[in-house]
Amino acid sequence: MKRTDTSDWPCTIARASVIFGDAWNVLILREAFYRNRRFDGMQEALGIGRNILTDRLKTLVEEGLLERAPYQNHPARYEYLLTQKGRDTYPVLLAMATWGRAHALGPDEDPLIFEHAACGHEFDGMIACSQCGEQVRLEDIRFHRGPGYPGYNPESPSTERLSVFG
Amino acid sequence: MKRTDTSDWPCTIARASVIFGDAWNVLILREAFYRNRRFDGMQEALGIGRNILTDRLKTLVEEGLLERAPYQNHPARYEYLLTQKGRDTYPVLLAMATWGRAHALGPDEDPLIFEHAACGHEFDGMIACSQCGEQVRLEDIRFHRGPGYPGYNPESPSTERLSVFG
DNA sequence: TAGAACAGTTGCATAAAGAAACGCAAGTCG
DNA sequence: CGACTTGCGTTTCTTTATGCAACTGTTCTA
Numbered sequence: 001m002k003r004t005d006t007s008d009w010p011c012t013i014a015r016a017s018v019i020f021g022d023a024w025n026v027l028i029l030r031e032a033f034y035r036n037r038r039f040d041g042m043q044e045a046l047g048i049g050r051n052i053l054t055d056r057l058k059t060l061v062e063e064g065l066l067e068r069a070p071y072q073n074h075p076a077r078y079e080y081l082l083t084q085k086g087r088d089t090y091p092v093l094l095a096m097a098t099w100g101r102a103h104a105l106g107p108d109e110d111p112l113i114f115e116h117a118a119c120g121h122e123f124d125g126m127i128a129c130s131q132c133g134e135q136v137r138l139e140d141i142r143f144h145r146g147p148g149y150p151g152y153n154p155e156s157p158s159t160e161r162l163s164v165f166g
Numbered sequence: 167m168k169r170t171d172t173s174d175w176p177c178t179i180a181r182a183s184v185i186f187g188d189a190w191n192v193l194i195l196r197e198a199f200y201r202n203r204r205f206d207g208m209q210e211a212l213g214i215g216r217n218i219l220t221d222r223l224k225t226l227v228e229e230g231l232l233e234r235a236p237y238q239n240h241p242a243r244y245e246y247l248l249t250q251k252g253r254d255t256y257p258v259l260l261a262m263a264t265w266g267r268a269h270a271l272g273p274d275e276d277p278l279i280f281e282h283a284a285c286g287h288e289f290d291g292m293i294a295c296s297q298c299g300e301q302v303r304l305e306d307i308r309f310h311r312g313p314g315y316p317g318y319n320p321e322s323p324s325t326e327r328l329s330v331f332g
Numbered sequence: 333t334a335g336a337a338c339a340g341t342t343g344c345a346t347a348a349a350g351a352a353a354c355g356c357a358a359g360t361c362g
Numbered sequence: 363c364g365a366c367t368t369g370c371g372t373t374t375c376t377t378t379a380t381g382c383a384a385c386t387g388t389t390c391t392a
Binding site: 002003048049050051052055074075076 | 346347348349350351352356357358359
């Protein structure tokens with residue numbers, strides 16, 4: 001059976017998971033961030049099947065995260081560059097890296113260490129509020145229904161105000 | 167053929183993608199954060215096949231993100247609670263939500279609106295530095311090899327200092 | 333006493349993943 | 363000149379995974 005399509009669900013996470021919910025997509029984006037931009041380079045780095053890589057590159061180009069650009073003409077050869085939409089995925093990858101470092105890696109096993117060039121320190125990514133700039137902890141998050149919620153009623157947009165805990 | 171196992175790759179993103187690289191896992195975590203914690207509730211909310219849900223819940227419990235806890239004994243009924251390891255995934259989901267909102271959702275289509283209870287404003291998640299607290303932009307990220315990098319040489323840990331751009 | 337709720341399990345048809353072989357054009361070695 | 367190598371994918375074949383629907387079994391409810 002065909003895999004369930006969540007690309008039109010009224011949920012940002014469901015829509016994002018169309019891309020991030022595939023491990024190869026995530027790893028291909030990682031390679032693109034590491035500037036490994038060519039078919040053979042990615043194939044070798046990831047050990048992915050060539051047919052699978054072809055397929056994923058195609059969908060990442062179709063979805064607008066990568067751009068297939070020629071870097072020579074004789075013979076025609078292409079590389080895959082991150083678009084702005086693709087570059088904007090770095091918070092997701094960084095959040096995954098932080099979680100993976102905390103929960104799926106032994107101590108002193110870090111393969112790569114990230115540094116915040118602005119302050120010069122090694123860092124882990126954390127989530128901050130776009131409005132006040134402070135760290136957002138799980139307990140600080142509340143959410144309420146918006147115009148895209150099925151059956152949204154503008155008269156009482158926040159009747160059901162939920163929080164993640166209690 | 168069996169799906170490639172990246173759980174022992176020397177890469178935090180590869181390890182994290184074992185969980186997040188499956189769309190159903192991500193959506194099940196979403197439901198858990200929304201406190202929809204029971205089998206039938208999740209099945210109905212997601213429209214997922216019951217066998218698939220069984221399988222994913224099992225792996226999320228085995229991987230320590232969820233805990234299967236009884237909430238009644240006659241008959242025995244269980245619910246799935248987020249563990250600390252599971253709760254720590256909220257930055258990943260929030261980063262996905264931010265990306266999805268920016269790139270996979272029309273304007274005024276927000277199904278849910280997130281609020282930072284500490285400052286009272288609607289917000290998007292952004293990535294900040296765990297050391298200085300400032301926003302981390304893509305251009306600000308540098309990375310160098312750590313002890314877990316294959317062939318790591320402690321004599322010259324930062325010989326190859328890379329940045330994501332140029 | 334016949335449902336209904338809950339939490340799965342089982343069986344089957346179809347789609348996707350992986351490995352390996354194949355294509356094919358342009359260079360390049362001898 | 364002809365064989366060989368690169369770069370970039372396609373095709374083919376076999377093994378898994380997915381989705382749907384029907385079935386189990388227990389307890390509370392109408």
